[in-house]
Amino acid sequence: MSTHSHHHHDSESCRRYLGSLSDYADGALTDELCAEIEAHMEGCENCRVVVNTLTKTILLYRQSPAPDMPDAVKERLYKVLHLEKFYRSDPTDPQGSSST
Amino acid sequence: MVSSSDAELAARLQAGDQAAYAQFVDEHSGHVYRLALRMMGNEADAEDVLQETFLSAFKSIDRFEARSSLSTWLYRIASNAALMRLRRYEPDQVSVDEPVERDDGDLLPRQFFDFCCLPEEDLLRDEARAEMDRAVDELPATLRSVFILRDIEGLSTDETANTLNLSVSAVKSRLMRARLKLRERLSEYFAHEPAAVHVGDEE
Ligand SMILES: [Zn+2]
Numbered sequence: 061m062s063t064h065s066h067h068h069h070d071s072e073s074c075r076r077y078l079g080s081l082s083d084y085a086d087g088a089l090t091d092e093l094c095a096e097i098e099a100h101m102e103g104c105e106n107c108r109v110v111v112n113t114l115t116k117t118i119l120l121y122r123q124s125p126a127p128d129m130p131d132a133v134k135e136r137l138y139k140v141l142h143l144e145k146f147y148r149s150d151p152t153d154p155q156g157s158s159s160t
Numbered sequence: 161m162v163s164s165s166d167a168e169l170a171a172r173l174q175a176g177d178q179a180a181y182a183q184f185v186d187e188h189s190g191h192v193y194r195l196a197l198r199m200m201g202n203e204a205d206a207e208d209v210l211q212e213t214f215l216s217a218f219k220s221i222d223r224f225e226a227r228s229s230l231s232t233w234l235y236r237i238a239s240n241a242a243l244m245r246l247r248r249y250e251p252d253q254v255s256v257d258e259p260v261e262r263d264d265g266d267l268l269p270r271q272f273f274d275f276c277c278l279p280e281e282d283l284l285r286d287e288a289r290a291e292m293d294r295a296v297d298e299l300p301a302t303l304r305s306v307f308i309l310r311d312i313e314g315l316s317t318d319e320t321a322n323t324l325n326l327s328v329s330a331v332k333s334r335l336m337r338a339r340l341k342l343r344e345r346l347s348e349y350f351a352h353e354p355a356a357v358h359v360g361d362e363e
Contacts, residue, residue, distance in 0.1 A: 085339075122311060124292060124313070138185065143181055
């Protein structure tokens with residue numbers, strides 16, 4: 061197979077590196093493979109975009125706010141576990157201030 | 161490994177100390193609920209999984225052997241409860257330990273809209289958040305569970321493998337698939353979302 065290195069999009073390399081991009085985003089690759097991917101990205105706009113957006117996707121999910129457990133759910137849980145007498149609503153939760 | 165406070169709490173739980181039970185529920189129920197809600201995608205099922213998790217944890221606390229932390233142990237029970245319930249709903253999709261290594265054809269990126277540099281207000285608006293949640297909900301359960309533990313709950317690869325009873329390589333492979341699918345979906349969404357400014361979108 062002749063390998064004239066063209067600087068345009070080479071989909072076979074893109075395909076080859078695709079499976080490593082997730083580890084790349086985690087910084088979990090060997091230096092060697094890292095360097096190979098970075099060299100490929102120099103000439104490949106598509107892979108650059110995929111890495112950027114993959115990294116951003118992970119970041120957006122990491123930052124997504126944690127849904128709170130409603131007080132009523134917590135109260136029913138304590139009841140199911142026969143721990144009612146220990147139940148107290150979360151003091152930081154403004155909804156929890158109504159009872160007692 | 162297990163912290164001394166963890167070991168102490170485990171001992172009190174095993175002795176049947178009610179206050180310890182309450183402390184355990186208080187410390188961990190929020191995390192378990194969040195995991196269940198992400199896994200199940202609706203509040204009713206999440207609540208069932210939450211209750212099943214603690215009922216089953218208390219029933220089997222005698223078998224807790226302090227080789228993992230209490231929270232890892234509880235996460236494992238919760239993940240299993242969620243996966244078991246999902247298997248009832250989507251029997252074809254959910255296999256707990258069989259590796260899903262399919263042809264990578266469907267993972268090939270098709271969207272190359274670089275949404276990285278959109279203003280934060282576009283990326284973080286409620287509609288975008290809702291789309292992100294839907295995207296996770298629509299992942300196959302085997303990929304979803306790995307993605308939630310690793311990328312949303314922030315567990316390490318080893319902890320995720322341990323929790324789901326998978327090999328490290330299966331975790332990495334599933335995580336890679338989940339991330340690529342979500343990237344594709346968000347790219348598509350941000351490329352076509354009307355409010356976003358499309359700089360460099362045209363080929
Ligand atoms: Zn490429």
